[in-house]
Amino acid sequence: MNQEEFPPVSSEALKSFKEHSPHIIKNTVNISLERSDEVVQHGDHARELLSSGMEFTTRMLETAMLLGEVSILEDQLSWACNRLPHDGVALEHILIRLEIYRGQIREALPEEYVSEITHYIDWMIEWQKEWLKKSE
Amino acid sequence: MVLSEFEKESGELIELARNYRDALLNLDRYSASEMIHTSLDEGVPIKDIYIKVFESSQHEVGRLWQNNIINVAQEHYCSASTQQIMSELYPLIFKSQKKGYKLLATCVAGEMHEIGLRMVADIFELEGWDSYYLGANTPLESILDTISNLDPDIVAISASIHFNIPAVKELVDKINSLPLRSRFKIMVGGRPFSISPDLWKKVGADASASNALEAVQLANELIS
Numbered sequence: 001m002n003q004e005e006f007p008p009v010s011s012e013a014l015k016s017f018k019e020h021s022p023h024i025i026k027n028t029v030n031i032s033l034e035r036s037d038e039v040v041q042h043g044d045h046a047r048e049l050l051s052s053g054m055e056f057t058t059r060m061l062e063t064a065m066l067l068g069e070v071s072i073l074e075d076q077l078s079w080a081c082n083r084l085p086h087d088g089v090a091l092e093h094i095l096i097r098l099e100i101y102r103g104q105i106r107e108a109l110p111e112e113y114v115s116e117i118t119h120y121i122d123w124m125i126e127w128q129k130e131w132l133k134k135s136e
Numbered sequence: 137m138v139l140s141e142f143e144k145e146s147g148e149l150i151e152l153a154r155n156y157r158d159a160l161l162n163l164d165r166y167s168a169s170e171m172i173h174t175s176l177d178e179g180v181p182i183k184d185i186y187i188k189v190f191e192s193s194q195h196e197v198g199r200l201w202q203n204n205i206i207n208v209a210q211e212h213y214c215s216a217s218t219q220q221i222m223s224e225l226y227p228l229i230f231k232s233q234k235k236g237y238k239l240l241a242t243c244v245a246g247e248m249h250e251i252g253l254r255m256v257a258d259i260f261e262l263e264g265w266d267s268y269y270l271g272a273n274t275p276l277e278s279i280l281d282t283i284s285n286l287d288p289d290i291v292a293i294s295a296s297i298h299f300n301i302p303a304v305k306e307l308v309d310k311i312n313s314l315p316l317r318s319r320f321k322i323m324v325g326g327r328p329f330s331i332s333p334d335l336w337k338k339v340g341a342d343a344s345a346s347n348a349l350e351a352v353q354l355a356n357e358l359i360s
Contacts, residue, residue, distance in 0.1 A: 027180070051309070067301065069301075075327075075328075075331045083203075083204075
């Protein structure tokens with residue numbers, strides 16, 4: 001990771017992301033729930049669990065983007081990859097949900113802010129792919 | 137031989153640390169307390185008990201939860217019991233000769249993990265500082281009021297959860313605009329600052345330390 005490649009995002013882009021994030025989370029959760037074979041193990045708690053997860057991810061992402069600190073995301077992704085399988089969340093599904101999340105960001109945010117934000121999500125997705133490769 | 141993180145952190149006190157952890161995991165706070173008092177009687181320094189038993193055991197308990205070996209209730213019991221046992225040591229900690237320096241220690245609003253900061257405040261007290269420990273989840277405005285009223289030499293701010301760092305930055309920004317700002321230094325700590333060595337600069341603080349001993353050493357340098 002080259003920290004210098006991740007400057008803090010502009011205040012305008014961050015503000016826009018925060019304004020749109022409830023909608024982005026809601027849509028990401030809805031789309032993820034439609035993939036029923038990936039959430040069946042969570043039973044009646046699936047929506048609650050996925051919503052909490054995406055809210056947590058969003059707060060971490062906001063922090064990383066405010067300060068230009070990918071290390072924060074790396075530490076949390078590493079933690080999540082160790083912990084979440086114990087809660088019945090498959091690592092492959094984390095990757096799928098991040099990709100859905102990125103798609104929703106692209107759809108929701110004004111075009112001028114998208115690349116600043118997705119720069120960080122792209123990094124998270126690549127990190128997750130690498131982790132999956134290593135764990136095969 | 138590859139040492140575990142627990143072994144590395146506990147050093148020569150690993151046996152005591154293991155027994156202490158096991159007692160707490162067996163819901164036996166009395167045995168845990170007794171072994172700490174016995175070790176102190178045998179001459180183990182209280183600072184070593186804090187860093188190599190309390191802190192290392194707390195980290196180990198966190199790892200056990202992360203790996204699904206224990207549940208949240210067990211983790212909370214260990215933390216609560218360690219805080220109770222720390223309190224039992226206060227007659228020893230608070231009798232240190234005072235140097236006339238004041239530490240204000242606080243967690244930011246929203247931060248519920250307080251035990252690490254409490255250890256920092258206790259070690260400062262042991263080293264002759266007057267510590268003013270505000271605990272978890274303290275509202276920003278009340279921290280500012282306390283700084284103005286107390287006139288501390290060091291303000292120590294803690295955040296363990298990464299997404300509380302914006303609250304640290306907001307607090308430091310506000311503190312930096314206080315009229316008496318030149319009279320004290322700001323130190324920050326907690327896991328996010330340990331994994332990112334330059335993060336303290338980005339939030340506008342004066343320094344960061346990775347544990348209580350390093351914090352008090354750094355504080356002594358900052359005020360000299």
